[in-house]
Amino acid sequence: MLDILKKSVAQFALSYVPKNSIIGIGSGSTIKFFIEALSTVANHIKGVVSSSSQSEKWLNRFNIPIVDLNTLNSLDIYIDSADQVNFSMEMIKGGGGALTREKIIASVAKKFLCIIDYSKYVKKFKFFPLPVEVIPMSLNSVSREIIKLGGVPKYRKNFITDNRNYIIDIYGLYIKNSIFLEKMINNIPGVVTVGLFSIRKADILLISYTNEIKEVFV
Numbered sequence: 058m059l060d061i062l063k064k065s066v067a068q069f070a071l072s073y074v075p076k077n078s079i080i081g082i083g084s085g086s087t088i089k090f091f092i093e094a095l096s097t098v099a100n101h102i103k104g105v106v107s108s109s110s111q112s113e114k115w116l117n118r119f120n121i122p123i124v125d126l127n128t129l130n131s132l133d134i135y136i137d138s139a140d141q142v143n144f145s146m147e148m149i150k151g152g153g154g155a156l157t158r159e160k161i162i163a164s165v166a167k168k169f170l171c172i173i174d175y176s177k178y179v180k181k182f183k184f185f186p187l188p189v190e191v192i193p194m195s196l197n198s199v200s201r202e203i204i205k206l207g208g209v210p211k212y213r214k215n216f217i218t219d220n221r222n223y224i225i226d227i228y229g230l231y232i233k234n235s236i237f238l239e240k241m242i243n244n245i246p247g248v249v250t251v252g253l254f255s256i257r258k259a260d261i262l263l264i265s266y267t268n269e270i271k272e273v274f275v
């Protein structure tokens with residue numbers, strides 16, 4: 058059921074792809090559907106900046122050109138999903154572990170289009186563990202700092218990011234001031250990125266319900 062909703066919102070997102078543009082894309086199952094949809098109009102775009110080796114594989118399968126972010130100054134649009142989005146358009150991302158590259162690409166995009174099924178749209182963040190990418194040698198030191206913040210850190214076993222780092226998932230953290238928390242966690246030595254997207258949040262949100270797609274703007 059959720060897959061059908063992911064597929065329909067991915068298809069709808071095509072209407073946001075500017076002609077002759079280079080777009081940025083995220084990672085995960087929703088984005089897999091988006092890449093499939095994009096392949097039908099691939100000749101309308103110049104290429105895609107990819108946020109993960111997994112998305113790269115799918116783009117290659119459809120012969121969609123991949124562009125190096127270092128060759129660009131900015132992007133018109135970045136299209137990605139999220140694990141949770143709150144009513145302020147802030148996101149928790151990183152369930153698939155690609156959060157750092159996703160945050161980098163989002164930071165240079167003029168617009169962030171987030172595409173989700175309705176189950177991810179929440180008034181306030183709840184229950185979903187907050188992912189943090191960390192340099193391997195800092196696993197224990199970062200975990201101790203997370204405990205001081207009131208969270209329960211859990212090392213994501215058998216998972217190495219595309220940047221050859223580890224992921225810690227933080228459980229039970231009460232997120233009151235998300236911008237403050239994002240800055241605070243990002244400041245812990247050894248942290249590469251926290252999967253809280255509050256500073257650079259979504260500009261446009263597409264939410265897929267069984268009978269309709271809702272568009273929400275900042």
Ligand code: 5RP
Nearest residue numbers: 085086087138151152153155
């Ligand atoms: C990957 C992400 C994904 O956007 C997030 O995990 C949602 O994935 P899916 O589309 O499979 O539900 O942040 O790092």
